[in-house]
Amino acid sequence: MDELPAFRNKLVAALNWMLETLAMLVMAGLASLVFLNAFSRYALSTPLPWAEEIAINLMVWLTALGIMMAGMRQSLICCDIVTGRLSTGRLRLVAGFCAVLGSAAMFYCAWLAWQYLMIFGSDASPVLRLPKGIVIAGLFFALLGLATTLLVPLFKRK
Incomplete structure (x- = not known):
């Protein structure tokens, strides 16, 4: 029985590490690109049109990784002012309701984003001609x- 929580903890830790590592790499790439563009614009008087x-x-993608983390x-x-005044039983009920409702809303928005991706994902960006599906x-x-x-x-058990 103790093996399942230990496996779950290792899985969550691995997923967190992966998300953090990806976020650090994306942030480093973004910072480097912005610095390179600023340097090119002001020191060399030739901005990089593709950098934007x-x-x-x-x-x-950095925002996506951050929201998942x-x-x-x-x-x-969250609203601690309201939830701080609830009893444990009511707090679990409200937290469960909010989790299901919030998740349903996000799944619905993801479905809409998927439809948008299928319609406009192959459109090309103006400079590099990258598919707009990358952002979507x-x-x-x-x-x-x-x-x-x-x-x-x-x-989670409490």
């Missing part, structure tokens, strides 16, 4: 990841 498109893509850590904004997929994965992590508290 890459920066937008990286920013969306916040959901995994259960550190999203970031939004889709952010919504899907958040919808999934909102359900995690329902399966």
